[in-house]
Amino acid sequence: MTVDAFAVLAEPTRRAILDxxxxxxxxxxxxxxxLGVSQPTVSKHLRVLREAGFVACRTSAQxxxxxxxARPFQAVDGWLAPYRHLWTTHLDALERHLDSQEx
Amino acid sequence: MTVDAFAVLAEPTRRAILDxxxxxxxxxxxxxxxLGVSQPTVSKHLRVLREAGFVACRTSAQxxxxxxxARPFQAVDGWLAPYRHLWTTHLDALERHLDSQEx
DNA sequence: AGGGCATATGCCTTGACAGGAATATGCCTG
DNA sequence: CAGGCATATTCCTGTCAAGGCATATGCCCT
Numbered sequence: 001m002t003v004d005a006f007a008v009l010a011e012p013t014r015r016a017i018l019d020x021x022x023x024x025x026x027x028x029x030x031x032x033x034x035l036g037v038s039q040p041t042v043s044k045h046l047r048v049l050r051e052a053g054f055v056a057c058r059t060s061a062q063x064x065x066x067x068x069x070a071r072p073f074q075a076v077d078g079w080l081a082p083y084r085h086l087w088t089t090h091l092d093a094l095e096r097h098l099d100s101q102e103x
Numbered sequence: 104m105t106v107d108a109f110a111v112l113a114e115p116t117r118r119a120i121l122d123x124x125x126x127x128x129x130x131x132x133x134x135x136x137x138l139g140v141s142q143p144t145v146s147k148h149l150r151v152l153r154e155a156g157f158v159a160c161r162t163s164a165q166x167x168x169x170x171x172x173a174r175p176f177q178a179v180d181g182w183l184a185p186y187r188h189l190w191t192t193h194l195d196a197l198e199r200h201l202d203s204q205e206x
Numbered sequence: 207a208g209g210g211c212a213t214a215t216g217c218c219t220t221g222a223c224a225g226g227a228a229t230a231t232g233c234c235t236g
Numbered sequence: 237c238a239g240g241c242a243t244a245t246t247c248c249t250g251t252c253a254a255g256g257c258a259t260a261t262g263c264c265c266t
Binding site: 011013037038040044045059061062 | 223224225226227228233234
């Protein structure tokens with residue numbers, strides 16, 4: 001993960017690729033078709049995603065099947081974590097309320 | 104929030120500003136000093152952050168005191184949510200267990 | 207009102223990156 | 237091994253954003 005995860009996610013097409021791969025692993029051609037972008041564009045984005053660790057691929061004959069890898073997502077989530085209490089404070093209160101109801 | 108939250112977070116200096124504001128609200132000059140960047144640079148980043156909703160500011164005499172605003176963070180967290188099960192599968196199992204205990 | 211501090215803005219240059227078109231690589235099948 | 241499909245790479249060009257420097261704006265104080 002030599003490159004910045006946030007910089008990688010800044011590209012909308014790359015997020016679209018990830019959203020697609022989240023549902024099902026896919027070949028390059030499938031992604032290009034579904035997303036309506038050219039094959040070289042998809043390949044280039046996949047390279048960035050791969051070098052950042054967001055995706056991995058296996059080879060199946062002439063096809064390359066890409067799939068999500070979780071680790072960089074964890075990193076992003078980890079950066080986000082210290083901010084989370086900012087908007088969950090009231091939810092925390094709700095949870096405490098529900099907890100007290102449970103007793 | 105006209106601009107893309109991920110594009111805003113792609114800039115390391117902006118994340119540093121947010122990390123600083125997360126600890127304490129600060130003036131522009133304080134941020135510039137702490138982060139070691141020029142005042143115009145900080146002001147420009149703050150503008151981007153402000154227009155994306157990540158920060159808000161109030162005026163105190165000649166100073167402008169910036170603080171975090173939670174909403175765009177929620178949006179990022181929301182995008183991340185469908186990926187979270189990728190690395191919390193065992194926690195999901197725990198949650199299902201707890202759910203069943205509640206019955 | 208004027209001077210000084212804090213912040214914002216404008217201009218300019220530079221570097222990074224995305225996409226198109228063409229081409230290279232790899233693998234399979236006949 | 238030749239041809240064809242799927243994918244990767246290269247080259248090129250246009251766009252955009254970041255930072256330095258200079259300057260404008262806003263606010264306070266005397």
